[in-house]
Amino acid sequence: MGTHYDGTDEEKSTLNAFIKLMRASESLNGRLSRHLSDANLTVSQFGTLEALLHLGPLNQRELGQKLLKSGGNITLVIDNLQKNGLVEKKTDPNDRRAVIISLTKKGRSFIEEFFPQHLDKIKEEFSCLSIKEKEQLAGICKKLGQKPE
Numbered sequence: 001m002g003t004h005y006d007g008t009d010e011e012k013s014t015l016n017a018f019i020k021l022m023r024a025s026e027s028l029n030g031r032l033s034r035h036l037s038d039a040n041l042t043v044s045q046f047g048t049l050e051a052l053l054h055l056g057p058l059n060q061r062e063l064g065q066k067l068l069k070s071g072g073n074i075t076l077v078i079d080n081l082q083k084n085g086l087v088e089k090k091t092d093p094n095d096r097r098a099v100i101i102s103l104t105k106k107g108r109s110f111i112e113e114f115f116p117q118h119l120d121k122i123k124e125e126f127s128c129l130s131i132k133e134k135e136q137l138a139g140i141c142k143k144l145g146q147k148p149e
Helices: 009-038 043-055 060-066 071-083 105-128 131-145
Strands: 087-092 095-103
Touching: 009 043, 009 105, 043 060, 043 071, 043 087, 043 095, 043 105, 060 071, 060 095, 071 087, 095 105
Parallel strands: none
Antiparallel strands: 087 095
16 A cells, blocks of 8 residues: 655655555564564564574663663563573673673573574565565665664
8 A cells, every 4th residue: 555645756656665664564573573472572572682692792781772772671671581581680890880681591592492483484474585685675774774964
């Protein structure tokens, strides 16, 4: 469904692209979120576990920035993961104001097993695109996501 806005060709083209991008993103996220929900994870919790698996321990502020989450939101995400025994918090020995978040043994075991399953779901969703189309999409999304100067 495109726009019904009666503007210039540039405005209509921009709105149509925006609507399609948002609808595709919402649809894709909805389908992938079901897989996360089946594992009792939110998108933010999965992102946290995945970042810690692939990047190693991170301070809480860096983790929030990486996941584009506010300080309060990332604190809630980490607290819930900690309650489930998947992550642990430690004071940064180099900066007592900072908290380092790392996977527990249980958390590492869980995400190492779960990540390949989730990746399979993502691959299935993107199977309608060629490698070239995926590269083009990645480039377009990167361009849109960059902060204009």
